[in-house]
Amino acid sequence: MQHTVSKDRYERMRKTGSIHYSMEIKRNLAEMVDKFPDNPQGMNYFYDRYEKFLSGDDTSYQGKKVVASMCIHVPLELIYAVGAVPVRICSGAYSMDQIGTEFLPAKTCPMVKSTLGAIYLDILPGNIDPVLIVNPATCDQKKKMGEMGDELGKPLYLLEVPPTKDTEEARRYWHRVIKKFVKKLESVTGNKITRRSLKRAIKMVAKAQAEYRRFNQIRKTAPVIYGKDAILVTNAYFFDDIERWTQKLSELNDELEKRIEQKVYVGKAHSPRILLTGSPSIFPNVKLPVLIEELGGVVVYEEFCSTSRMIWDTVAVDEWFLYDMIPAVADRYLKPSTCPNFSPNDDRKRKIAKGIEDFKVDGVIYQTFTGCQLYDMESRTVGNFVESLGVSTLFIESDYNPDDFGQLTTRLEAFLDSLKNKK
Numbered sequence: 001m002q003h004t005v006s007k008d009r010y011e012r013m014r015k016t017g018s019i020h021y022s023m024e025i026k027r028n029l030a031e032m033v034d035k036f037p038d039n040p041q042g043m044n045y046f047y048d049r050y051e052k053f054l055s056g057d058d059t060s061y062q063g064k065k066v067v068a069s070m071c072i073h074v075p076l077e078l079i080y081a082v083g084a085v086p087v088r089i090c091s092g093a094y095s096m097d098q099i100g101t102e103f104l105p106a107k108t109c110p111m112v113k114s115t116l117g118a119i120y121l122d123i124l125p126g127n128i129d130p131v132l133i134v135n136p137a138t139c140d141q142k143k144k145m146g147e148m149g150d151e152l153g154k155p156l157y158l159l160e161v162p163p164t165k166d167t168e169e170a171r172r173y174w175h176r177v178i179k180k181f182v183k184k185l186e187s188v189t190g191n192k193i194t195r196r197s198l199k200r201a202i203k204m205v206a207k208a209q210a211e212y213r214r215f216n217q218i219r220k221t222a223p224v225i226y227g228k229d230a231i232l233v234t235n236a237y238f239f240d241d242i243e244r245w246t247q248k249l250s251e252l253n254d255e256l257e258k259r260i261e262q263k264v265y266v267g268k269a270h271s272p273r274i275l276l277t278g279s280p281s282i283f284p285n286v287k288l289p290v291l292i293e294e295l296g297g298v299v300v301y302e303e304f305c306s307t308s309r310m311i312w313d314t315v316a317v318d319e320w321f322l323y324d325m326i327p328a329v330a331d332r333y334l335k336p337s338t339c340p341n342f343s344p345n346d347d348r349k350r351k352i353a354k355g356i357e358d359f360k361v362d363g364v365i366y367q368t369f370t371g372c373q374l375y376d377m378e379s380r381t382v383g384n385f386v387e388s389l390g391v392s393t394l395f396i397e398s399d400y401n402p403d404d405f406g407q408l409t410t411r412l413e414a415f416l417d418s419l420k421n422k423k
């Protein structure tokens, strides 16, 4: 392996990086669990999975072929169909962001720094040793991240996402990219995708999606679960065994439906209902939803690539033949995406408007990571659009550093108070 630093220094960085990462997970998890009374029982499974899996105390993927992914444009069904397991490694850890700062410009997006830092130090969830790391070419920073990976001796496979999704040319181009990806998957795993394996994979993912839709249906009512927990549930989809995740979400949904019957709510009757959007919240960087809810708001919906955008849409198959299923899978990972990488991106505004209506949202909070130009540039159009619907918006620029708590608290408090006064 190639290193930018001496072997000794690398080993020291790895050791201290691991300790800091572990402490960060424990601290942030405790923050989310202990400060909130009445967390649903069904959340215990998810809290436990984070503690074990992210700290590396989980061996479920040992001996399995793991394909690591870094964004929602990587078709999970194809990975399952080739007999491998997908694990999304986008990192929300400040400790890993600091590692990334060693070799990336300080103003780089924290998710890019943190993810590349974790790849460099091999501090990946569940101690996985992926046969392939797939890096979709969405924003410029992700593209350049691939080159940095090569320099660090960690080659990343570039999935060539087109810059638009609305033209027939882009669609055809994407179909070719996906066919090439299928060949790559087959060569790294030594397995072939068959009609049967792909059909099974599509159905398995669709079952998880159906449970997730039920979860969202529940969140449209008076709040019975906090958004900080909903984000944990959806983030766990990054790495959990999909069938177990579906089962545990189903148990949680049963419990939440009982809470609705028994009128066991989180927050207060007048708690403002918040929609979160922008640069994605990924555990352990969940300071924004946690702060909002500590200050009396309830996050009822997230339009993030780490949550709803990742799971909601299903594959629409006409005929169960490979020649039909593979393009259907490709379409599912292009057309419904509202990633700001695409131009135009009007679908994002439509989705936010629908979220506001369906989830009875009082206010929208738009998060942009310092260094993320795409979400930053879209914030004005999205903000104006949301205001035109008569809904107030708060724009927050932040990063993974926990030091801006004080400043965030002041701004969030004022925003939530203004929403409470309107109710």
Ligand code: SF4
Pocket: 109, 110, 111, 112, 138, 139, 140, 141, 142, 279, 280, 369, 371, 372, 373, 374, 375
């Ligand atoms: S948050 Fe922004 S800069 Fe970071 S990976 Fe996503 S789109 Fe790129």
